[in-house]
Amino acid sequence: MPQDRNTDEVPPETSQSGENTCRRCSGTGVVEDKPCPDCKGTGIVTVLVGDA
Secondary structure, three states: OOOOOOOOEOOOOOOOEEEEEOOOOOOOOEEOOEEOOOOOOOOEEEEEOOOO
């Protein structure tokens, strides 16, 4: 599994943001048989999708 962190993650209420697959767990929600610490086990993170 990739160990890339979701460095571009932003709070859900951020303007011009959208959901994306978590890079750390590849969308599975699990890392080393535990809930992914980046997405809290959802497999989804919120990232910027618009221009700043």
